[in-house]
Amino acid sequence: MAKGEIVLGCLAPHPPHVVYAENPEQNEAFSEGGWETLRWGYNRLARKLKTIDYDAMVIFTPHWQTYIGTHFLGLPEFKSKSVDPVFPNIFRFNYDISVDVELAEKMCEVAGESGIITKMMRNPDFRIDYGTITSCHMLNPEWDKPLVTISSNRNAHYYSPEVMNEQAGALGKACAKAIEDSGKKVVLISSHSLSHRHFVTESPLPEDMSREHIYNHSQYVWDMKLVDMMRGGKMREVIDIMPEYTEQTIAETEAGGLTWMMSAMGYPDYPAEIYGYQSVIGTGNLIAAWDPMEATREIVL
Amino acid sequence: MTEPDILFGVYCPPHPQPLLSPEASDGYGKIREAYETCRKRIEDSDADLILVYSTTWPSIIGHQIQAHPEPEWVHVDDDFHFLGSMPYKFRMDVDFAQAFRDAAESRGLQSRTVSYDGFPIDTGSVVALKLLNPENRIPACIVSSNMYANRAETIVLGKSARDAIQQQGKKAVVVVVSSLSNRMFTEHIDPTEDRIHSAKDDEWNRKILEFFEDGRLEDLSQLSREIHGQIRVQKVVAYKPAWWMSATMGQHNNYTGEVLAYEALHGSGGAVVMLTPSSETVGDKEFDEDDVEHYHGDRGVLDKGAL
Numbered sequence: 001m002a003k004g005e006i007v008l009g010c011l012a013p014h015p016p017h018v019v020y021a022e023n024p025e026q027n028e029a030f031s032e033g034g035w036e037t038l039r040w041g042y043n044r045l046a047r048k049l050k051t052i053d054y055d056a057m058v059i060f061t062p063h064w065q066t067y068i069g070t071h072f073l074g075l076p077e078f079k080s081k082s083v084d085p086v087f088p089n090i091f092r093f094n095y096d097i098s099v100d101v102e103l104a105e106k107m108c109e110v111a112g113e114s115g116i117i118t119k120m121m122r123n124p125d126f127r128i129d130y131g132t133i134t135s136c137h138m139l140n141p142e143w144d145k146p147l148v149t150i151s152s153n154r155n156a157h158y159y160s161p162e163v164m165n166e167q168a169g170a171l172g173k174a175c176a177k178a179i180e181d182s183g184k185k186v187v188l189i190s191s192h193s194l195s196h197r198h199f200v201t202e203s204p205l206p207e208d209m210s211r212e213h214i215y216n217h218s219q220y221v222w223d224m225k226l227v228d229m230m231r232g233g234k235m236r237e238v239i240d241i242m243p244e245y246t247e248q249t250i251a252e253t254e255a256g257g258l259t260w261m262m263s264a265m266g267y268p269d270y271p272a273e274i275y276g277y278q279s280v281i282g283t284g285n286l287i288a289a290w291d292p293m294e295a296t297r298e299i300v301l
Numbered sequence: 302m303t304e305p306d307i308l309f310g311v312y313c314p315p316h317p318q319p320l321l322s323p324e325a326s327d328g329y330g331k332i333r334e335a336y337e338t339c340r341k342r343i344e345d346s347d348a349d350l351i352l353v354y355s356t357t358w359p360s361i362i363g364h365q366i367q368a369h370p371e372p373e374w375v376h377v378d379d380d381f382h383f384l385g386s387m388p389y390k391f392r393m394d395v396d397f398a399q400a401f402r403d404a405a406e407s408r409g410l411q412s413r414t415v416s417y418d419g420f421p422i423d424t425g426s427v428v429a430l431k432l433l434n435p436e437n438r439i440p441a442c443i444v445s446s447n448m449y450a451n452r453a454e455t456i457v458l459g460k461s462a463r464d465a466i467q468q469q470g471k472k473a474v475v476v477v478v479s480s481l482s483n484r485m486f487t488e489h490i491d492p493t494e495d496r497i498h499s500a501k502d503d504e505w506n507r508k509i510l511e512f513f514e515d516g517r518l519e520d521l522s523q524l525s526r527e528i529h530g531q532i533r534v535q536k537v538v539a540y541k542p543a544w545w546m547s548a549t550m551g552q553h554n555n556y557t558g559e560v561l562a563y564e565a566l567h568g569s570g571g572a573v574v575m576l577t578p579s580s581e582t583v584g585d586k587e588f589d590e591d592d593v594e595h596y597h598g599d600r601g602v603l604d605k606g607a608l
Contacts, residue, residue: 066380067485068567081419086361088417117488125375125386127421151379157536158487198361200449201411281361 001183006176007054009188009261009268009290010045013252014063014134015280016084016091018042021207024141028092034207041276041287042138044300048289049139049187051296056100056146057139058107058175059189062255063131064151067158069117070171071151072104075124084130090206093133100146106182107148111174116167117153135191145187150175152255161243161254168256169239172263179264188264190257194226195219195249195284202281215282222249223277223284230272230288235262249284265290274301305467307578308346310475310550311339311433312513312542314571315357315425318492320432321384325492328564328571335562335573336432342575343433343474350394350471351434351441352462354545356479357425359537360445363411364458367443368398369420378424380485387427394440397469401442404464408457425478433476446545448537452525455541459548466549475549479542481506481563481570482532490567498568505532506570510563513574516556517586522547532570546576555582 019027021034064071076099084091105120112118132149150171155164179186197215214220222245229238238245239262246254253259262268268290275287291297313336318325323333343351358365373390398414405412426443434441444462447454466473482502497503509528512521521528521543529540550556556576563572591597 064379068380068487068489071380071382083417083419083421085358085421085423088415088420092417092419119383119489121382123377123382123386126377126382153487154536157534158484198449200361200363200447202362 004179004182004184004186006179006188006265006292007052007185008049009265010139010190011258011286011288012135012139012189012191013193013285013287014131014191015193015283015285016087016130016134017206017280019093019134019137020090024137026094029090031090031207034209035278035280037276037278038280038285038287045275045287045289046139046141052187053185054145054187055184056103056148057136057187057189058103058148058150059132059135059191060150060152060257060260061129061131061191062152062252062257063129064149066151066153069119070111070153071119071121072108073099073147073149074101074104074120074122075099076101078126078128080127082128082130082133091130093130095128095133097128097143098146100148103178103182103184104148107150107175107178110178110181111171114170114174116171116174131191135189139189152257155256156246156254161246164254164256165239165242165259168259169263172260175260176264188261190261192252192255192257193283193285194223194251194253196252197250197282199282212279214279214284219249219284223286227274227277227286231274233269233271235269236267238262239267265292270294270297273298276301303467304551305463306472307466307550308348308472308474309342309578310477310546310576312477312479312546312572312574313339313429314480314566315355315428315478316566316569316571317378317381317384317387317424317428318566320387320428322492326495328495329492331562332564332566332571332573338561339573339575340433340435344438346474348439348472348474350397350466350473351430351439351476352473353426353429353441353443353476353478354446354542355423355425355443356446356542358423358443358445359448361448363413364405364447365445366398366401366412366414367393367422368395368414369393369416370395372420372422374419374422376422376424376427387431389422389427389431391430392437392440394442397442397465397471400469401444401462401465404468405458405461408461410454410457410461429476429478446541450541451539452544455544456548459545462549463551475546477542477546480566481509481572483569484534486568495565495567497565497570502532502570506563506572510560510572510574513576514558514560515586516558516576516579516582517554518543518547518550518556518576519552519554522552550576550578554586555579
C-alpha cells in the first residue's frame with residue numbers, strides 16, 4: 001500500500017455568518033448576503049479543492065470542546081440539525097454527513113499510542129458542531145467527501161497556551177503518522193478565526209456591512225503580522241509565537257487547531273496561499289491554504 | 302413596593318453523571334438524592350416559575366433567554382457522550398422570558414429571547430430541569446451566562462430577573478447551575494475512585510459551603526473574584542453565579558442554608574445547596590450588616606471583642 005499523505009492544509013474560519021450569507025438550502029435562515037471578501041475567498045479555495053484528488057477531510061474544531069482528552073467522531077453517518085447557540089437567528093443547518101470511521105479510529109489509535117488521552121465518540125444522537133459544518137460547507141458545499149472531526153482539548157484553559165501548543169503539536173504528529181499508515185490522501189482543516197474578540201451587540205440586520213469592522217486595531221495589527229509570516233513561509237516561527245499571539249488577541253488559536261495542522265504538515269517553510277481576510281462581528285478571519293506541491297502552489301492574493 | 306416572591310434558591314452542578322449514571326459511585330448517588338430532595342421541595346411549594354441561570358450556556362450577543370414554549374431534543378454531552386443521551390421536552394414560561402428580556406433592556410443590558418426548534422439547550426440546564434422538574438409541572442425559564450460579562454453586568458442581570466419576577470407576580474424558585482471548583486481530571490477515571498481534583502480545591506469548596514450553610518450568599522458574591530482566581534479554571538472572565546444568584550435573590554445574607562450534598566464529579570466540586578430566605582438571621586453573621594438600606598452608625602464591634 002502506498003503511503004498516505006496530506007495533500008492540502010486549510011485555515012478555514014467558521015463564523016456561521018458566511019453560511020448564512022450564502023443561503024444554502026440546508027440553512028433555515030435567509031440573508032441578503034454579506035462578508036463577500038471571505039465568501040469569495042472560500043469559493044476560490046473550494047474550486048482549488050475540486051482539482052485535488054483526496055479521500056477525506058480531517059477537521060479540528062474549537063466548537064467540540066473536550067476537557068478529558070481528544071475525541072474523534074466514530075460513526076459512519078450523522079444526520080440532524082445544527083443550531084448555533086450564540087447566533088441561532090442566522091444558523092439552523094440541516095446536515096447529513098458521512099465519516100471516515102476507519103481513518104478516525106487509526107488517528108485515535110496512533111494518538112493513544114503516543115500518550116495522548118483519546119476517545120471515540122459513538123453516540124448516534126451526538127450533534128455535529130457548527131464549526132465543523134461551516135468550514136466543511138464552505139470548502140465543499142457538495143458534501144461529497146467523508147470527514148473526520150477531531151475535538152479540541154482545552155489545554156489552554158486548564159494549563160496555558162504553551163501546554164496547548166505542545167499537546168496540539170504532538171497530536172498533529174500522531175495524526176500525520178496515522179494518515180501515512182492509512183494510505184489515504186487527506187485534506188486537513190483547521191477551523192477557527194485568528195483574533196477573536198466579539199462585539200456583544202448585533203445590528204438589526206446581521207449582514208449590514210456598514211457595521212462590520214475589526215474589534216480593535218491591536219487585533220488587526222497582530223493578525224496582519226501572522227499573515228505576513230505565513231506569506232513568508234515562516235510557520236515554525238508562527239507556532240513559536242502562538243502562545244503570545246493567542247493571549248494578546250484572545251485568538252481562537254487557543255483551541256490548538258493551527259498548531260495541530262502545522263505540526264502534521266511538518267511546519268511548512270513555503271508560502272501560504274492567502275484567500276481572504278475580513279472581520280466578522282469584530283473577530284479577525286483569514287482563509288489560507290498550504291499546498292505541499294510546488295507545482296500547484298499559487299500566489300492567490 | 303412589594304418585594305419579589307422568591308421562595309428559595311438551589312445551587313446545583315452541571316455534570317450529567319447524577320442524571321445518567323447515579324449508580325456509578327456513591328458520590329453521584331448522593332448528588333442524585335439531593336436533587337430528589339430539591340425536587341420534592343419544589344413540588345411541595347406553590348412555585349409557579351423555575352428560573353435557571355446556567356454557566357454551561359455561554360452567550361456573546363448579550364444575555365439570551367430561552368423562550369420556546371416546548372423545546373424538545375435529544376441532548377448529548379461533548380465530553381460524557383458515552384454515558385448516554387438526554388432526551389428532553391420542557392415547558393417554558395414564554396411571557397416571563399419576554400418580561401425578563403424587557404426588564405434587562407430597561408436596565409441597559411443587551412438581551413434577546415431565543416425560540417428556535419432544535420436550539421441546543423446546554424447540559425447543565427437539561428440535567429437541572431430533568432431532575433428538579435421531571436414532569437414539567439412548573440414552567441421554567443433559562444438565561445445564558447454571557448462570556449464577556451463581568452460583575453456589574455451580571456449583578457444588573459440579576460436585578461432584571463428580580464424586576465421581572467416582581468412585575469409578573471411570580472412565586473419563583475431560583476436555580477443556579479454551576480460547579481464549585483471546576484477542574485476536572487483530564488483523563489478517564491473509574492467513577493468509584495472519583496475525588497476532588499486537589500486538596501486546595503477541596504478546602505476552598507468547603508469554605509464556600511460554610512458560607513452557603515450560614516446563608517451568607519451576598520458575602521459569597523463579594524468573594525467571587527477571589528474564588529475565580531483560586532479554584533476556577535479560567536474558561537471565562539469571572540465566576541459569576543454567586544453574583545447573579547445574590548442579585549436575583551436580594552443581595553443579603555439572610556437565608557437558611559442547607560448543603561444537601563457535596564461530592565466530586567470527575568474531579569470538580571459538585572454541591573447541591575438550598576437557600577431559603579429568612580427574617581431571623583439579620584446581624585448574626587461575622588461581617589453582616591444590621592441594615593443594608595440605611596446607615597445607623599458604627600456597630601461598635603470592637604467593644605464586643607476580646608478587649
